Amino acid sequence: MGILSVPGAALAQDASPAAAQAAKAQTAKPNVVVLATGGTIAGAGASTVNSATYTAAKVPVDKLLAGLPELAQIANVRGEQVFQIASESFTNDNLLTLAKRVSQLAKQSDVDGIVITHGTDTLAETAYFLSLTVHTDKPIAVVGSMRPGTALSADGALNLVNAVSVAGSKDARGKGVFVTMNDEINTARDVNKDINIQTGAFKSQWGPLGMVVEGKNYWFRAPVKRHTMNSEFNIDNIDKLPQVDIVYAYGSVQPTAVNALVDAGAKAIVHAGTGNGSVADRMVKPLQDARGKGVLIVRSARVPYGFVLRNAEQPDDKYDWVVAHDMRPEKARLLTMLALTKGANTKELQRMFWEY
Numbered sequence: 001m002g003i004l005s006v007p008g009a010a011l012a013q014d015a016s017p018a019a020a021q022a023a024k025a026q027t028a029k030p031n032v033v034v035l036a037t038g039g040t041i042a043g044a045g046a047s048t049v050n051s052a053t054y055t056a057a058k059v060p061v062d063k064l065l066a067g068l069p070e071l072a073q074i075a076n077v078r079g080e081q082v083f084q085i086a087s088e089s090f091t092n093d094n095l096l097t098l099a100k101r102v103s104q105l106a107k108q109s110d111v112d113g114i115v116i117t118h119g120t121d122t123l124a125e126t127a128y129f130l131s132l133t134v135h136t137d138k139p140i141a142v143v144g145s146m147r148p149g150t151a152l153s154a155d156g157a158l159n160l161v162n163a164v165s166v167a168g169s170k171d172a173r174g175k176g177v178f179v180t181m182n183d184e185i186n187t188a189r190d191v192n193k194d195i196n197i198q199t200g201a202f203k204s205q206w207g208p209l210g211m212v213v214e215g216k217n218y219w220f221r222a223p224v225k226r227h228t229m230n231s232e233f234n235i236d237n238i239d240k241l242p243q244v245d246i247v248y249a250y251g252s253v254q255p256t257a258v259n260a261l262v263d264a265g266a267k268a269i270v271h272a273g274t275g276n277g278s279v280a281d282r283m284v285k286p287l288q289d290a291r292g293k294g295v296l297i298v299r300s301a302r303v304p305y306g307f308v309l310r311n312a313e314q315p316d317d318k319y320d321w322v323v324a325h326d327m328r329p330e331k332a333r334l335l336t337m338l339a340l341t342k343g344a345n346t347k348e349l350q351r352m353f354w355e356y
């Protein structure tokens, strides 16, 4: 018998088995906070056939949660609207504000797990930033959707239910920050948005950690890289992030962007090179000159899979450059910013790219 159909007489008795059972079920459920930041998961289109034409960041978190009574069976859920933006407009300040709030909540004894709803465009960046900076063993699940809730076969509802389920589970503790979309549980470090128009958009080149199906987690692997509790970065001690920018490689590329960024005060430049992080001959000197002025140079690749080898393609030891290992340029930028908050030199930054 459901709690709502318990007769009034039974409710009036403090010690009735039904009331006691309901109270126990309430306390046994995990407490999960949903921090909403916008994106398609809070988007709305003009009609059900608008799967790609819609406005992101429209629906407030309370309305999102109220539309999903299923959540109450999994956890005691409450929402907070942190931002209401499309994620391509996320800034360093947004990252700091969000991570600090996540850290505060994670310290509360009445919070068991945290979900962040987010636009998918930079979702993987935010997830990685949280995994590098929030010291907690409580599960953090970052989630979005590829279709607005108004569309046919909208994916946000199940993605959000799965995120709450993962964030509330004991077996997810200590495994860091997750991206839970399309039934998969991916680790924040490895996952990226690889497709811009399908629901199976998020992929990790090293494979998902597991799957969440009907509220149960099925784990197949665990992250081996440093994250959350084992990170040397702590958002509680970071109030500002230095300027780090990305330079993209392509045929006929010229040093214009590198020079302009150095002049604009970049403290590090991530070079999104071709192939194995290769650098055009005419770009080598400008990058060396930038390094000579104290700017850190990180050699990454615009190729989505594989990884960049040190001293292959370019003599990194000789030039005092760093390689981004398997980090995509936009994630390499995050780790580099955090390294700079600690005054890291190239040796320390390289060590961080191997470890995180």
Ligand SMILES: N[C@@H](CCC(=O)O)C(=O)O
Pocket (backbone or CB within 6 Å): 038, 039, 040, 041, 056, 085, 086, 087, 088, 118, 119, 120, 121, 122, 144, 145, 146, 147
């Ligand atoms: N570009 C928007 C919508 C895309 C999405 O959430 O899937 C954003 O990242 O917030």
